[in-house]
Structure formats: structure tokens, C-alpha cells
Amino acid sequence: MATDYVIAKQVSKHFGHQQVLNQIDLTLPAGMIYGLIGPSGAGKTTLIKSILGMEVVDSGTVKVMDTVMPNRAVMAQVGYMAQSDALYETLTARENLTLFGQLLSVPKIKLAQMIDYAAGLVDLTSQLDKRVSGYSGGMKRRLSLAIALIQDPQLLILDEPTVGIDPELRQQIWTELNKLKDTGKSMLVTTHVMDEAERCDYLMLIRHGIALAEGTPAALKQQYAVDTIEQVFMKAGRMQDANDGNS
Amino acid sequence: MRTMAIVKRVFKQMLRDKRTLALMFLAPLLIMTLMYFLFQNNTTQVASLGVHHVDQSVVNVIDTKNVTIHHYDSSQARKMIKQHDLDGYLTQKNGQLTITYSNSDPTSTSLIKASLQSGLVKLKMKTLVTVTKKQRAALESQQAALKKLTAAQTQATVTKLKTAIAQAQARGDQATAEKLQKQLKQATATTSSSTQSAKATSYTTKSHYIYGSSDSTFFENFSPAFLGFFVFFFVFLISGVSLLNERTTGTLSRLLATPIRRSEIIMGYLIGYGGFAIVQTVLTVVFTIVVFKIHLVGSIWLVFLTNLLLALVALTLGIFISTFTNSEFQMIQFIPLIVVPQIFFAGLVPVDGMASWLQAIAHIMPLYYGANALTAVVTKGAGLGDIGVNLLILVGFMVVLTMLNIVGMKRYRKV
Known part of the structure; x- marks a missing residue:
């Protein structure tokens, strides 16, 4: 754990009058699964896009792999899975993987191998040459994850990766993510699912663009004196609302 | 390399979309055929x-x-x-x-x-x-x-x-x-002197045509302008809608999460859809010449070149316009606004005779330059020197629109 893959400092961002991110600090070292939890519209996706360099922040700095974002070249080192499945439906899964492999400059010899590896990981090997238009929602999600893995990146940014995936496969994917973590890769994961939050090494609770709380799942539960992350989340939310009411 | 990946993708998508392909390649032939028969006998009105x-x-x-x-x-x-x-x-x-x-x-x-x-x-x-x-x-x-x-x-x-x-x-x-x-x-x-009677001279006319022949029809005169129009219309629509789809399905945003340059995406589109535009042009031009025996005075290569430039302008314009739309329906709404007026300035009505403000409008219409060049090549045998200015202006349109598109994509990624 020599280096930090992501260092975000005092990141603020607003759209119009709405403050979407308010002075967020985030540090993601190598070999860690970092969970971002929070309700819809909390600013998770905006934070992710700021880290990727697709959004420009109003203030604060974001560094990925020791490079100030936005930076086009660094994007090749980040595997990204978007919240919505952005896939070419008329192409087959293999063609989708090939396209993104080429865009990420994966060498030709390595590409076929990486496609097999990524497809195997999400259990799509037998469906690789089927057109995506015939895929179920869960299959599309898995293909999106496979695309995020295509260039074997050190850093994975996954926006709600397990939505629409059945519990068994979800279990499998988490096992895989842990394996990847053991090879020194890091993951930044957003989720709604609280039992997934429990699997993360480190959590940040975001609500109304503010980092309410952060820490390991165990520490958070202890801090709020509750048994589950769900309860931590609700308690923290109530406290925030109470504070807003006072001020 | 990345551009080529986009080009390959465009090709694959188009080749699998049989209906769009049919629209692009067969619809112009169908309309040209209709026009041929409509405008063929123009003197039989009683x-x-x-x-x-x-x-x-x-x-x-x-x-x-x-x-x-x-x-x-x-x-x-x-x-x-x-x-x-x-x-x-x-x-x-x-x-x-x-x-x-x-x-x-x-x-x-x-x-x-x-x-x-x-x-x-x-x-x-x-x-x-x-x-x-x-x-x-x-x-x-x-x-x-x-x-x-x-x-x-x-x-x-x-x-x-x-x-x-x-x-x-x-x-x-x-x-x-x-x-x-x-x-x-x-x-x-003196008596045998000739008594020649004056005969009335009757005049006969013999006609010569500098361009075309005595059986030149409306179709022959307007077909070059229509050739340009079809290419313009279909390429505008298809490229605009496809980039729009790319935007609404999120694939554009996903593409931009890779190190691809914005210009590489636009170039990929230009080459990919440009390729189909070339096929469309060749098909339509050869069809009109072979089937309808249109008298092509100038070089067929100049016709191809002009049409290709026109297609590239339509492509960049389609992509540009699609940035202002949120659905296919909204894209269609731009057709009467952007595409249809152009046909009036394509030579159907002589621009020289228009009011000066209308002439000014004509000069901001890409189809005006394209159709003029096409008509000049097909009916008068104009060479590259004659239509060079028109072609340069088309290139200018394309370059400006391409720049605007590349800048416009900053909306989805800042670098």
C-alpha cells in the first residue's frame, strides 16, 4: 500500500443553485474497496465523474495516479462502469469488448485473452457472440463490468455495479472483486445495497453533497452505536436533518 | 487507431441496420425514378x-x-x-x-x-x-x-x-x-430576255444546343441538384440521429470515459458515415446516368467529389444540430427548418432573380454551393477550376462545423 490511487481534496461542485458536492475529501489507497453510500441525488455519481475528470470541479483538487484530473491519458488506467448500461445494442458482446479494448489501447495479442478473462469473470463466456439487444438487464450489467475490466486497470470505478444482478452472481462478483483487491487493485464502488456496504473495506456516507461519516464498517457501527450499516445511514441522516433544522 | 475503432463500429452498426441501409441506398433511386417519369413529358399539356x-x-x-x-x-x-x-x-x-x-x-x-x-x-x-x-x-x-x-x-x-x-x-x-x-x-x-418571276423565300430553322440536346427535360436540368439534395438529406438525418442515440443511450459519455480524443470520435464519424455517403452517391449517380441516360457533360469524378463534400457538410451539420435535440422526434423537427429551405436555393429557382435578402440567405446554404457545382459539371461540363470556389466553401463549412462539434463535446467531458 505504497501509493494512493485517488486523492480528492475539498472537492466542491454546483449545478445552478444546487450544491452537489460540498468540500469532500476522499483518499483511496492501493488494494482497497472503497464504498460510497447515499440516497439517489446525494452526489455520488458527480463525485465519481469528478474523479474521472469528466466533470470540472468548482474548487478543490482531484489527483488520480498522482496526476491532477482532468487528464485524458490517465483515463486509460481507470476501469469505469457507468450507472446506466451504455452498450452498443446492435453489436455482440465480443464486439463491444473489442471496441473498448481498442479505445483503451489494449495490445491486439492481449485483447482476445482479456476478453476471455473478463467474460469469464462475469459468466458471459457462452453468450459472447450474441447481440446485446437480446441480453437481459442483468447480462447487460455484467457486460458493463466486463468492459470496465478489459484493460486490466489498477483502479476500478464502479457506479452501482450489482443493480439487477441476481444474488448468486452478486456473490460471485464480490468474490472476484476481493481477488482483484488482493492483487493490489483498488475499487471505488457506489451502492444502494446495505449488505454490499458491509463488504467494503472503507465507507463514506454522502447525503446532500456532504460527507456525513466515513470509516470502516465496524468503526461506523461502533461510532453510531448500532448493529447494521443501514441503521448507521438512517441515524446519520436524521442527525443531518436535525442540524439543518437548527441552523 | 482509436478513430479506426469508431469507424469499424459505425460500419458494423450500419450494415446490421438493414432498414437504414435500404433507406439510404434505395430511397434516392426510388424518388429519382418517380421524378424521371413526372418531369419527362413536359410538353403534352393541353x-x-x-x-x-x-x-x-x-x-x-x-x-x-x-x-x-x-x-x-x-x-x-x-x-x-x-x-x-x-x-x-x-x-x-x-x-x-x-x-x-x-x-x-x-x-x-x-x-x-x-x-x-x-x-x-x-x-x-x-x-x-x-x-x-x-x-x-x-x-x-x-x-x-x-x-x-x-x-x-x-x-x-x-x-x-x-x-x-x-x-x-x-x-x-x-x-x-x-x-x-x-x-x-x-x-x-431583246425579246428573248428572261422573265424571272420573284419567288417568296420561305425560312426554315435549324436549332443548335450548347448544353444538352433538343430532348433535354426538366429532369435532366434538375437531377444534379436533386442528386446533391438526397445525399445531403439522408446523411444529415442518419448521422444526426445516430449521434443523438449515442448521447441518449449514454454510450457517448461512456466513450468519453476512455482516453479517446473528442476529435477522434468526430473523425470516426466522418470517415464511417462518409464511406456510406460515397456508396450512396456512386449508386445514385451511376443509376441516373445508366438507367435514365442523363447527359453528363463534365467529369463523373467531379460529381463524386462534390457530392462527397456535400455529404461531409451534411454529416457535420447533422451532428451539430443533434446537440440541440433530445430525441429523434426533435431531430425530425429540424428537417423543415434546416433541410427543406435549402432545396429552394439549389437551382430550382434561379438565385440571380431573387430579392437581395434572399440571395444573402442562399449564400449561407451549403446546398446552394453544392447543387450549383453539380449542375455546372453535369450540364455545362464545368471543370475543377470553374467549381473550385464552391468546393472550397463546402470545405469551409465542414471545417467550421467540425470544430464546433469538437468544442461542443466538451459538454460531456471537459478534456
């Missing part, structure tokens, strides 16, 4: 003209292959035109001809007008000819009388001379006889 109490001589000269005559018993032109669905009504009061046009179809009106005018001219000529004939007859009879008179005179002179010669010969005066002989010859020679 106008119907009602007449009332008009001199038969006048009716005879108006009755041409373009006008059919119907005789009626009423002088109320307005009523008769409505009742019998006529294009015009002609009445006569003494020497005054009165014509009433229905004017619901300007072509019919002008047909009748032309027939009437030429008919009246013909009539005037006829009377002139009759007058001349009478004069000639009078002249000829005078001539004949004169001839008779001179003949009689000559006869008298000849007999007089002959007796004088005979007398001279009898006297043995050879010199006088010879002198008189000469006079005799002269006297007889």
Missing part, C-alpha cells in the same frame, strides 16, 4: 379554350396541338369557364376579341396566350400574303400586255429591217446590208 361567336379564320389559327377549342352559345365567360372547367374563354364583338383566363393553372394560361398571339400573327401574315398575291397578279397582267406590245413593235422593226436588207442586197450595197443585219440581231435579242 389547355381548353371556349369560344363564342369568333370568326372561323381566327379559330382555325388558334386551334393548335396545345389548345383544344370548344364552341359555346354564351358570351358569359366567367360562367362558362366555371361550368365547363375551361382554362380560357374567347369572345368577339365586331373586330374586338376578348379573352378571359381561368388562371387556376398559370401554364394553361400561358399556353392559350401563346397560341392566341401566334395565331393572330399568322392571320395577319395571311392577309398580307393575299394582298401581295393580288398585287402580283395585277403586275403580271401588266407585264404581259407590255410584252405583247414590245413583241408587236419588234415584229414591225424586224420586217422593216428585213425589207431594208433585201433592198440593200438587191442594190449590191454589202456594207449597209451587214449593218442592218446587226440591228436585226439586236432587235430580236
Whole structure:
């Protein structure tokens, strides 16, 4: 754990009058699964896009792999899975993987191998040459994850990766993510699912663009004196609302 | 490398979308075929003209292959035109001809007008000819009388001379006889002088066409402009909608989460859809030339080049316009706004005759330059030097729009 893959400092961002991110600090070292939890519209996706360099922040700095974002070249080192499945439906899964492999400059010899590896990981090997238009929602999600893995990146940014995936496969994917973590890769994961939050090494609770709380799942539960992350989340939310009411 | 990945993707997507392919390649052929038959026989229109109490001589000269005559018993032109669905009504009061046009179809009106005018001219000529004939007859009879008179005179002179010669010969005066002989010859020679009658010269016309031939039709004149229009229209629509889809499905945003340059995406689109535009152009041009035997005066390569540039402008314009839309339906809404007005400036109406502000509008329409160049090449055989300015302007349109598109993509990624 020599280096930090992501260092975000005092990141603020607003759209119009709405403050979407308010002075967020985030540090993601190598070999860690970092969970971002929070309700819809909390600013998770905006934070992710700021880290990727697709959004420009109003203030604060974001560094990925020791490079100030936005930076086009660094994007090749980040595997990204978007919240919505952005896939070419008329192409087959293999063609989708090939396209993104080429865009990420994966060498030709390595590409076929990486496609097999990524497809195997999400259990799509037998469906690789089927057109995506015939895929179920869960299959599309898995293909999106496979695309995020295509260039074997050190850093994975996954926006709600397990939505629409059945519990068994979800279990499998988490096992895989842990394996990847053991090879020194890091993951930044957003989720709604609280039992997934429990699997993360480190959590940040975001609500109304503010980092309410952060820490390991165990520490958070202890801090709020509750048994589950769900309860931590609700308690923290109530406290925030109470504070807003006072001020 | 990344551009080529985009190009390959565009090709694969298009080749799998059979309907779009059919639209792009077959629809222009279908419309061209329709137009060919619609505009082919443009001279067979016949106008119907009602007449009332008009001199038969006048009716005879108006009755041409373009006008059919119907005789009626009423002088109320307005009523008769409505009742019998006529294009015009002609009445006569003494020497005054009165014509009433229905004017619901300007072509019919002008047909009748032309027939009437030429008919009246013909009539005037006829009377002139009759007058001349009478004069000639009078002249000829005078001539004949004169001839008779001179003949009689000559006869008298000849007999007089002959007796004088005979007398001279009898006297043995050879010199006088010879002198008189000469006079005799002269006297007889004048009578045999030619009486050439003046013949009226009849004129025949022989036509030469600098461009095209006598069987040039509307279709032939307008087909180059339409060629350009189809390429423009279909490429605009297809490229615009496809980038729009890319935006609404999120794939554009996903693409931009890779290190691809914004310009590489645009270039990929230009090459990918440009390729299909080339196929479309070649297909349409070859079809019109081979099937409809369009007379192509200039170089076919210049036609291809112009169409390709036009397609690239349409491509960049389609992508540009799609940034302002959120659905395919909104993209369609831009067609009457952006595409349809261009056809008016493509040469169907001569731009030189337009109001100056309309001419100014024409000069911001890419199709104006493209169609002008195409028409010049196809019908006048213009070379690269003649249409070079037009092509450069098209390139200018393309470059500016491409720049705008590349900058416009900053909305989705800041670098």
C-alpha cells in the first residue's frame, strides 16, 4: 500500500443553485474497496465523474495516479462502469469488448485473452457472440463490468455495479472483486445495497453533497452505536436533518 | 487507431441496420425514378379554350396541338369557364376579341396566350400574303400586255429591217446590208430576255444546343441538384440521429470515459458515415446516368467529389444540430427548418432573380454551393477550376462545423 490511487481534496461542485458536492475529501489507497453510500441525488455519481475528470470541479483538487484530473491519458488506467448500461445494442458482446479494448489501447495479442478473462469473470463466456439487444438487464450489467475490466486497470470505478444482478452472481462478483483487491487493485464502488456496504473495506456516507461519516464498517457501527450499516445511514441522516433544522 | 475503432463500429452498426441501409441506398433511386417519369413529358399539356361567336379564320389559327377549342352559345365567360372547367374563354364583338383566363393553372394560361398571339400573327401574315398575291397578279397582267406590245413593235422593226436588207442586197450595197443585219440581231435579242418571276423565300430553322440536346427535360436540368439534395438529406438525418442515440443511450459519455480524443470520435464519424455517403452517391449517380441516360457533360469524378463534400457538410451539420435535440422526434423537427429551405436555393429557382435578402440567405446554404457545382459539371461540363470556389466553401463549412462539434463535446467531458 505504497501509493494512493485517488486523492480528492475539498472537492466542491454546483449545478445552478444546487450544491452537489460540498468540500469532500476522499483518499483511496492501493488494494482497497472503497464504498460510497447515499440516497439517489446525494452526489455520488458527480463525485465519481469528478474523479474521472469528466466533470470540472468548482474548487478543490482531484489527483488520480498522482496526476491532477482532468487528464485524458490517465483515463486509460481507470476501469469505469457507468450507472446506466451504455452498450452498443446492435453489436455482440465480443464486439463491444473489442471496441473498448481498442479505445483503451489494449495490445491486439492481449485483447482476445482479456476478453476471455473478463467474460469469464462475469459468466458471459457462452453468450459472447450474441447481440446485446437480446441480453437481459442483468447480462447487460455484467457486460458493463466486463468492459470496465478489459484493460486490466489498477483502479476500478464502479457506479452501482450489482443493480439487477441476481444474488448468486452478486456473490460471485464480490468474490472476484476481493481477488482483484488482493492483487493490489483498488475499487471505488457506489451502492444502494446495505449488505454490499458491509463488504467494503472503507465507507463514506454522502447525503446532500456532504460527507456525513466515513470509516470502516465496524468503526461506523461502533461510532453510531448500532448493529447494521443501514441503521448507521438512517441515524446519520436524521442527525443531518436535525442540524439543518437548527441552523 | 482509436478513430479506426469508431469507424469499424459505425460500419458494423450500419450494415446490421438493414432498414437504414435500404433507406439510404434505395430511397434516392426510388424518388429519382418517380421524378424521371413526372418531369419527362413536359410538353403534352393541353389547355381548353371556349369560344363564342369568333370568326372561323381566327379559330382555325388558334386551334393548335396545345389548345383544344370548344364552341359555346354564351358570351358569359366567367360562367362558362366555371361550368365547363375551361382554362380560357374567347369572345368577339365586331373586330374586338376578348379573352378571359381561368388562371387556376398559370401554364394553361400561358399556353392559350401563346397560341392566341401566334395565331393572330399568322392571320395577319395571311392577309398580307393575299394582298401581295393580288398585287402580283395585277403586275403580271401588266407585264404581259407590255410584252405583247414590245413583241408587236419588234415584229414591225424586224420586217422593216428585213425589207431594208433585201433592198440593200438587191442594190449590191454589202456594207449597209451587214449593218442592218446587226440591228436585226439586236432587235430580236431583246425579246428573248428572261422573265424571272420573284419567288417568296420561305425560312426554315435549324436549332443548335450548347448544353444538352433538343430532348433535354426538366429532369435532366434538375437531377444534379436533386442528386446533391438526397445525399445531403439522408446523411444529415442518419448521422444526426445516430449521434443523438449515442448521447441518449449514454454510450457517448461512456466513450468519453476512455482516453479517446473528442476529435477522434468526430473523425470516426466522418470517415464511417462518409464511406456510406460515397456508396450512396456512386449508386445514385451511376443509376441516373445508366438507367435514365442523363447527359453528363463534365467529369463523373467531379460529381463524386462534390457530392462527397456535400455529404461531409451534411454529416457535420447533422451532428451539430443533434446537440440541440433530445430525441429523434426533435431531430425530425429540424428537417423543415434546416433541410427543406435549402432545396429552394439549389437551382430550382434561379438565385440571380431573387430579392437581395434572399440571395444573402442562399449564400449561407451549403446546398446552394453544392447543387450549383453539380449542375455546372453535369450540364455545362464545368471543370475543377470553374467549381473550385464552391468546393472550397463546402470545405469551409465542414471545417467550421467540425470544430464546433469538437468544442461542443466538451459538454460531456471537459478534456
